[in-house]
Amino acid sequence: MFLKTYDGLLSLATSMETLILFRAIQGLGAGGVLPLALTMIGELYSIEKRAKMQGLISSVWGLSSVIGPLIGGLLVDQISWEWVFFINLIPGILAIIFVWFAWIEDKNISKKKVALDVPGVVLLTVGVLSLLLGLNGLENSSSLFFIITAIILLSVLIIIEKRAQDPILPLKLFGNRLFLVAFLHGILAGWAMFGSLSYIPLFVQAVIGTSATQAGLSLTPMSIMWTLTSIVGGRLIIKINFRVLAIIGMVLLVIGSLLLTTIGLGTSQLALMIYTSIMGIGMGLTIPVFMIIIQTTVPRNVLGTATSTIQFSRNIGGTIGVSVLGVFLSSRLSRLLIESGFNISTISLSSLINQTQGTDATFSEPLRIALSTSMANMFYIALGAAVLGFIVILFTPKGVITQLNSSLSEKKLEIVKTKELSS
Numbered sequence: 001m002f003l004k005t006y007d008g009l010l011s012l013a014t015s016m017e018t019l020i021l022f023r024a025i026q027g028l029g030a031g032g033v034l035p036l037a038l039t040m041i042g043e044l045y046s047i048e049k050r051a052k053m054q055g056l057i058s059s060v061w062g063l064s065s066v067i068g069p070l071i072g073g074l075l076v077d078q079i080s081w082e083w084v085f086f087i088n089l090i091p092g093i094l095a096i097i098f099v100w101f102a103w104i105e106d107k108n109i110s111k112k113k114v115a116l117d118v119p120g121v122v123l124l125t126v127g128v129l130s131l132l133l134g135l136n137g138l139e140n141s142s143s144l145f146f147i148i149t150a151i152i153l154l155s156v157l158i159i160i161e162k163r164a165q166d167p168i169l170p171l172k173l174f175g176n177r178l179f180l181v182a183f184l185h186g187i188l189a190g191w192a193m194f195g196s197l198s199y200i201p202l203f204v205q206a207v208i209g210t211s212a213t214q215a216g217l218s219l220t221p222m223s224i225m226w227t228l229t230s231i232v233g234g235r236l237i238i239k240i241n242f243r244v245l246a247i248i249g250m251v252l253l254v255i256g257s258l259l260l261t262t263i264g265l266g267t268s269q270l271a272l273m274i275y276t277s278i279m280g281i282g283m284g285l286t287i288p289v290f291m292i293i294i295q296t297t298v299p300r301n302v303l304g305t306a307t308s309t310i311q312f313s314r315n316i317g318g319t320i321g322v323s324v325l326g327v328f329l330s331s332r333l334s335r336l337l338i339e340s341g342f343n344i345s346t347i348s349l350s351s352l353i354n355q356t357q358g359t360d361a362t363f364s365e366p367l368r369i370a371l372s373t374s375m376a377n378m379f380y381i382a383l384g385a386a387v388l389g390f391i392v393i394l395f396t397p398k399g400v401i402t403q404l405n406s407s408l409s410e411k412k413l414e415i416v417k418t419k420e421l422s423s
Helices: 002-010 018-043 049-079 082-086 089-102 120-136 143-163 172-177 175-199 201-209 212-217 220-236 241-262 269-297 300-339 349-353 364-395 400-421
Strands: none
Touching: 018 082, 018 143, 049 082, 049 212, 049 220, 120 143, 120 300, 143 172, 172 175, 172 300, 175 241, 175 300, 175 364, 201 212, 201 269, 201 364, 220 241, 220 269, 241 364, 269 300, 300 364
16 A cells, blocks of 8 residues: 555656656555555355455446546646645555554454565566566667567576475465466456557547547446446356357447447447447456356465456456557558658657647547557457457356355265265
8 A cells, every 4th residue: 555655656757767766666565555455355245245346346346447547637737747646645645544444453363474485576567578578679679678578587487386385376376277267358458448448538639639538438337337347247147158248248338349340430429438438348247257167166365366366367458558559550650641641750640639639639630640540450459359259258158156166065064974984
């Protein structure tokens, strides 16, 4: 929690390097808080209540996603970008106060000392960072070096984790079919969803021609639909085959991604809201489903690790999606601008967005056409990830979550009885 107060440092960043450094510190706080909250639900609640609570937690995230872009866009338009980060100090400090006074620790719970898997942490961090650097600079000659480095480091990680006493990434979890499906789904769904959403405000500002506040507003319906379907999905999973829910959710994500490939100069902000809302409904149905399934099937001693790993898969998928889509957008846009006779050295995305300030007060038609065409082509990559995600979830076994929980309890009871007979 205390690391979240470092958000204020982002407002003091004077260069891209310091901004990245402060974002890394910010990530340390978020990386500890989010998985912990989700893990606590798995520990505290029964399967029936857990399903409802996971939906509620997802709805809280959805509500924040509605408020955040609106406030952020308003601050950028009316004050300055620094306030987007500085204002985060307020909820961060309030959260610290709330946890400090409301948290009641059970002194009777036995605590097991766990050795920190330092080699695993280092290899995973540097390996993933190398992968992102490689994907983010695919047009540079150094990208191949980073990608090869990532492959080597992650391969060594697998070897190290097999021998580690308390591995940061227990490989035995991937022997669980449901966990493997959830992990791959997290990467691909995160790629499709978050990769796409990151560029919607750019289209709204630069092609449709709106303010930052209105651009943030364009994602509000998606967040609302995600929130509502998370609550509904958390309740339906108790009664309906969870495989059916996952399939319906991914079908909607594919449909929304497909619709994004059709955008152009004539696309309205309302149309974008509808497209992204369809994607939001899909994610709202699938995300709680897989989290609840994992927390029901994995052993309790790895509940926290399993929960954080699934959360990590979505985050890394989204990060990879943003990087790959961004590289494609830059390459495609540059090519189209050159074909239209523009000098790309004098054009930047900030100049495309800025319609009310600076020298570029009005867009020429070729610029808008080039950007809209590039983004429509870019969304095919997100569509491909969504289709692969749909294929992956077809391997999800059929069943109702309560039946799955009962079958696991029976297996545990059989093991106990076998041990008693042996003794």
